[in-house]
Amino acid sequence: MDALIGQLEDVEPDNILKSAEEFKNDKSDVKVNLSIGVCCDENGQLHIFKSVLEAEKLVQQRYKEKPYLLSNGTKEFSLLTQKLIFGENSKYVMEKKICTVQAIGGTGAIFIALQLFKRLHIHEICVTNRPYINHVNMITSYGFKVKYISFFEDKLVNINYDAFLYDLRNLEDGSVVMLQVSCYNPCSTNMEEIYFDQIADIVCKKKHVIVFDVAYQGFGSPNLNDDVSLIRKFEERGISFVVCQSFSKNMSLYGERAGALHIICKSKEERKIMANNLRIIIRKFYSSPTIHTNRIVCQLLENEKLKSEWINDLRELSERVHKNRVLFFEKMEFYQKKYDLNYDWSVYKKQSGIFSFVPLFAGIYDKLKEHHIYIIDNGRINVSGITARNVDYVAEKACLCLAVE
Numbered sequence: 001m002d003a004l005i006g007q008l009e010d011v012e013p014d015n016i017l018k019s020a021e022e023f024k025n026d027k028s029d030v031k032v033n034l035s036i037g038v039c040c041d042e043n044g045q046l047h048i049f050k051s052v053l054e055a056e057k058l059v060q061q062r063y064k065e066k067p068y069l070l071s072n073g074t075k076e077f078s079l080l081t082q083k084l085i086f087g088e089n090s091k092y093v094m095e096k097k098i099c100t101v102q103a104i105g106g107t108g109a110i111f112i113a114l115q116l117f118k119r120l121h122i123h124e125i126c127v128t129n130r131p132y133i134n135h136v137n138m139i140t141s142y143g144f145k146v147k148y149i150s151f152f153e154d155k156l157v158n159i160n161y162d163a164f165l166y167d168l169r170n171l172e173d174g175s176v177v178m179l180q181v182s183c184y185n186p187c188s189t190n191m192e193e194i195y196f197d198q199i200a201d202i203v204c205k206k207k208h209v210i211v212f213d214v215a216y217q218g219f220g221s222p223n224l225n226d227d228v229s230l231i232r233k234f235e236e237r238g239i240s241f242v243v244c245q246s247f248s249k250n251m252s253l254y255g256e257r258a259g260a261l262h263i264i265c266k267s268k269e270e271r272k273i274m275a276n277n278l279r280i281i282i283r284k285f286y287s288s289p290t291i292h293t294n295r296i297v298c299q300l301l302e303n304e305k306l307k308s309e310w311i312n313d314l315r316e317l318s319e320r321v322h323k324n325r326v327l328f329f330e331k332m333e334f335y336q337k338k339y340d341l342n343y344d345w346s347v348y349k350k351q352s353g354i355f356s357f358v359p360l361f362a363g364i365y366d367k368l369k370e371h372h373i374y375i376i377d378n379g380r381i382n383v384s385g386i387t388a389r390n391v392d393y394v395a396e397k398a399c400l401c402l403a404v405e
């Protein structure tokens, strides 16, 4: 083994992991971590949902033994998680067209989907420019080619819909495209409803396969359903697609690895074949998903009282994060005067999710580190990590760094 290990070449962690490590090693008292992809409370600690804690308590009282689950999870988990994405009155749910498996977080769902695409001899997967970096890591490391399509335009600080729709229209028929419906990571945008019909028209005509990565449901709008309205539009139009669902952020279950993969099939018969294929993929990789996670998610979603508490908490949390964002950019407006800067920060106040995406900050990423402020090198900051205690410090130093750039 020594000889084998000796052959290993060192590899760089991705920018998110790298920044997390640098933050950990920084001994300063004033250090601020805005690179991390978790939702913080007003003290900068991991947010906790009381409803999720209560669900876990009930699980611990009710169950003692921890048997293996089947590779796909449980019927109950599938149905409860489907309803969050597709709604209570979903035709796809009622017609049993959705093949669902419990996954090891959203990342696990993406992994299973990619393995399925391997079986289906797909060679290339499209991501939007300004992609979620782990999509690219996963796509390339599993041997697919990655293709970038137009999406976010830095100058607009928004999606360039003309360019996006043009590229979607001009992709080869049947292309596989990864998209996020709301709180796009890192772009921090929601796709606008006025474009949904055009997107659905192109996808129908070109028979593209859309993989929706839903990692921030509940953070983009006050109503959970609104965050997945493009998916509901696809259902209305009878389109078949894939959803990778994560509960890491919206249930604060990061380490429990809570997620699901949903694939729309034409019929119950096709769904059975799909389920057998997914089970084989899972069996060969990690055999079966985690039972404790399954039970917490089921307990939370089947208990009407806990579910509505969770939805209310989630709404309050996302409102608080939004207020943080507004406060931070108001402070930027204030401190920039001190440094004779004249940027328009109002555009960023409209962003959504736990991040803000400020391409300008990419240029001061290294300088911010000298002030013990950690962000992602593309300019993404975690606004949930902004607190009353650090907001002035971060805004003042960001303006200082921009002034000396």
Ligand code: PLP
Residues within 6 Å of the ligand: 037, 104, 105, 106, 107, 108, 132, 180, 185, 213, 214, 215, 246, 247, 248, 254, 257, 258, 259
């Ligand atoms: N997809 C997107 C867009 C994300 O931002 C994240 C997490 O940051 C994930 C997937 C991964 O989710 P999980 O932690 O559940 O694996």
